[in-house]
Amino acid sequence: MPLLEVDSLTVDYRTSTGTIRAVEDVSFSLNKGQKLGLAGESGSGKSTLGLSIIRLVPYPGVIAKGHIKIDGTDILKLPAHEMRSIRGGKAAYIFQDPMTSLNPVKKIGAHFVELINTHEPNTSKEEVSERTKTVLKNLEILPERMNDYPHQFSGGMRQRIMIGLAIALNPDLVIADEPTTALDVIVQAKILELLENLRKMYGMALILISHDLSIILERCDKIIIMYAGHMLEYAPSMELHKEPKHPYTQGLLQSIPNIELSDQKLAAIPGSPPNMLNPPKGCSFWPRCSYAKKICQMKEPPLVNVDHNHLVRCVLYDKGEVHAERNREG
Amino acid sequence: MLSEIVKVEHLKKYFPVQKSFLEQLFTRELSYVKAVDDVAFSIRSGEIFTLAGESGCGKTTAGRVIVRLLEPTSGKIYFNGQDITKLKGEKLRLLRRKMQIIFQDPYASLNPRMKTVDAVGHPLEIHGLAKGREKKKRVLDVLERVGLTPPEQFINLYPHQLSGGQRQRIALARSIIFKPEFMVADEPVSMIDVSLRTTIIDLMLSFRKELGLTYLFITHDLAVAKYISNRIAIMYLGRIIEIGHKESLFLDPKHPYTQALLSAIPVPNPKRERKRIELSGEVPSAIDMPTGCRFHPRCPYRTDKCSKEEPQLIEVEKNHFVACHLMK
Numbered sequence A: 001m002p003l004l005e006v007d008s009l010t011v012d013y014r015t016s017t018g019t020i021r022a023v024e025d026v027s028f029s030l031n032k033g034q035k036l037g038l039a040g041e042s043g044s045g046k047s048t049l050g051l052s053i054i055r056l057v058p059y060p061g062v063i064a065k066g067h068i069k070i071d072g073t074d075i076l077k078l079p080a081h082e083m084r085s086i087r088g089g090k091a092a093y094i095f096q097d098p099m100t101s102l103n104p105v106k107k108i109g110a111h112f113v114e115l116i117n118t119h120e121p122n123t124s125k126e127e128v129s130e131r132t133k134t135v136l137k138n139l140e141i142l143p144e145r146m147n148d149y150p151h152q153f154s155g156g157m158r159q160r161i162m163i164g165l166a167i168a169l170n171p172d173l174v175i176a177d178e179p180t181t182a183l184d185v186i187v188q189a190k191i192l193e194l195l196e197n198l199r200k201m202y203g204m205a206l207i208l209i210s211h212d213l214s215i216i217l218e219r220c221d222k223i224i225i226m227y228a229g230h231m232l233e234y235a236p237s238m239e240l241h242k243e244p245k246h247p248y249t250q251g252l253l254q255s256i257p258n259i260e261l262s263d264q265k266l267a268a269i270p271g272s273p274p275n276m277l278n279p280p281k282g283c284s285f286w287p288r289c290s291y292a293k294k295i296c297q298m299k300e301p302p303l304v305n306v307d308h309n310h311l312v313r314c315v316l317y318d319k320g321e322v323h324a325e326r327n328r329e330g
Numbered sequence B: 001m002l003s004e005i006v007k008v009e010h011l012k013k014y015f016p017v018q019k020s021f022l023e024q025l026f027t028r029e030l031s032y033v034k035a036v037d038d039v040a041f042s043i044r045s046g047e048i049f050t051l052a053g054e055s056g057c058g059k060t061t062a063g064r065v066i067v068r069l070l071e072p073t074s075g076k077i078y079f080n081g082q083d084i085t086k087l088k089g090e091k092l093r094l095l096r097r098k099m100q101i102i103f104q105d106p107y108a109s110l111n112p113r114m115k116t117v118d119a120v121g122h123p124l125e126i127h128g129l130a131k132g133r134e135k136k137k138r139v140l141d142v143l144e145r146v147g148l149t150p151p152e153q154f155i156n157l158y159p160h161q162l163s164g165g166q167r168q169r170i171a172l173a174r175s176i177i178f179k180p181e182f183m184v185a186d187e188p189v190s191m192i193d194v195s196l197r198t199t200i201i202d203l204m205l206s207f208r209k210e211l212g213l214t215y216l217f218i219t220h221d222l223a224v225a226k227y228i229s230n231r232i233a234i235m236y237l238g239r240i241i242e243i244g245h246k247e248s249l250f251l252d253p254k255h256p257y258t259q260a261l262l263s264a265i266p267v268p269n270p271k272r273e274r275k276r277i278e279l280s281g282e283v284p285s286a287i288d289m290p291t292g293c294r295f296h297p298r299c300p301y302r303t304d305k306c307s308k309e310e311p312q313l314i315e316v317e318k319n320h321f322v323a324c325h326l327m328k
Helices: A046-053 A080-086 A108-119 A125-138 A143-147 A155-167 A185-202 A213-219 A237-242 A247-254 A294-298 B021-026 B059-066 B089-096 B116-126 B132-145 B164-176 B194-210 B222-228 B246-251 B256-264 B304-308
Strands: A004-015 A018-030 A035-039 A061-070 A091-094 A173-177 A205-210 A222-227 A230-236 A303-307 A310-313 B004-016 B032-044 B048-052 B074-079 B099-102 B182-186 B214-219 B231-236 B239-245 B314-317 B320-322
Touching: A004 A046, A018 A046, A018 A061, A018 A230, A035 A046, A035 A213, A046 A061, A046 A091, A046 A173, A046 A205, A091 A155, A108 A125, A108 A143, A108 A155, A125 A143, A125 A155, A155 A173, A155 A185, A173 A185, A185 A213, A185 B256, A205 A213, A213 A237, A222 A237, A222 A247, A230 A237, A230 A247, A230 A303, A247 B194, B004 B059, B004 B214, B032 B048, B032 B059, B032 B214, B032 B239, B048 B059, B048 B222, B059 B099, B059 B182, B059 B214, B089 B099, B099 B164, B116 B132, B116 B164, B132 B164, B164 B194, B194 B214, B194 B222, B214 B222, B222 B231, B222 B246, B231 B246, B231 B256, B239 B246, B239 B256
Parallel strands: A035 A205, A035 A222, A091 A173, A173 A205, B048 B214, B048 B231, B099 B182, B182 B214
Antiparallel strands: A004 A018, A004 A061, A222 A230, A230 A310, A303 A310, B004 B032, B004 B074, B231 B239, B239 B320, B314 B320
């Protein structure tokens, strides 16, 4: 049984100006210990998708359709108090901004005490302190520093503490939402490395959400490409790198500078992402797609399995037509 | 040999640190954040010169001092051979037509209450060059240049009606309306979505050809820097520690910091086994600078000399300068 099953999930934001369908008909599953990447630009629905897995979609968001199962239990049907024990206990979330996710008037140690006492009320004081020290040690932070306040730490260290809080209860799944976007490259590399080591050590599955396809390609086994709330492509990283199928994925890969290539020619994707209050009919990408045909404007293409485990939502593949020509190097 | 359009010598910019009342009673001495601490380089006409480094290294401050948005603490700035460090009044205003700057955040750099036609045309009015119909004509012309077509559709829109990419194009249009010779581009694409970045970069590259524009490009993203620039200078804690042509810098980085920085950049390739150079600690504060080489507390190759003597930039290969004691 997979650890996480998401089945035809649809999330709406019901705003006063209209309903925004932030995530539409997304299905995937994740086994224990796997690493999944959610890639997409701002507004693609990747964070909403991540948040709905722990049922924290902010108001006015509503999970309109679909099922989410963790270890076989449909969490959308759980009462609130049972959901609380899943959050943090079974599935933990690492937020983007380490500056605002820690309580500024509480010492670092108190964050851990609160977390452990809430989930495991019978733990003795000594044991809580012992466990906090072990986690801090694994984060390469001196255990004495549990008596310091968040402002006494640098941005990179605060993000490490956030990771520590996420893994302290040894969850099966960690969702990391842009965990390094606010940080410099050297710190970013260090944190991603640390996250990977801890993931192996604790045997967790990881969902990494990022706008940076380079990080996702480097760090994940499987990748979902999101665009305007839709899953446009879902493939193993190796496949996606070797043979991106969707014109949007091809365009994205052609617009990322790669320091290992010399004389790289970047190509732009024309136009801009759609207004989600008034999305285009048919395929969400057609107004920017150079292969768009009449049929693309009429109906949303189905997600088809083109290769072993390589899913694409594009009419180019629906009818067994020759796939779009690529001119990407490397 | 290309002529030098911009040259800076011994450029310093220190910001005084505000002290508490008690500290003021006990010490007279002021402490400073040494944002830019003795930087020298020159930019050749027609090239794209990049200042790169992590946050807090002083790259943005350096850019702002060069276009005279900030007063340098000491040092000299030359533009086309003329010393502009102390220019004032009308002369400084005339200089501004030739050097422009665009900023990182297109949500903050445009006045939310100004329509496109006014925002882009405002510099013309300030300088008394055009107004009314003539202004509108020139605005339409530059909007077309930055790819906002048809321009008539955009001139009456307010910033909130535009996307991030479109706003950055408007900022770009405003900065080229004087047909400047030199532009400082401070992280112009770091807040723009990946799929739209390339169009902004391509526009900047096309202006270099069409308008003969020279750029000082400021970025933390070395992959973008490699794509766009001719020469790159790496900054660390207010100093330039390495300058070179991008080919030699990326192929053969000399300074231990540059090596670590390059090894940390993610590469869009799942097959690649990466060897990262680990650095200990984090960037120290720019107030209490380490003695000697400012990188030595984190450097894996440090020697006794490094904590005592500050290394100077020396030419180790043709056009490749490095400030490190290991190089001799």
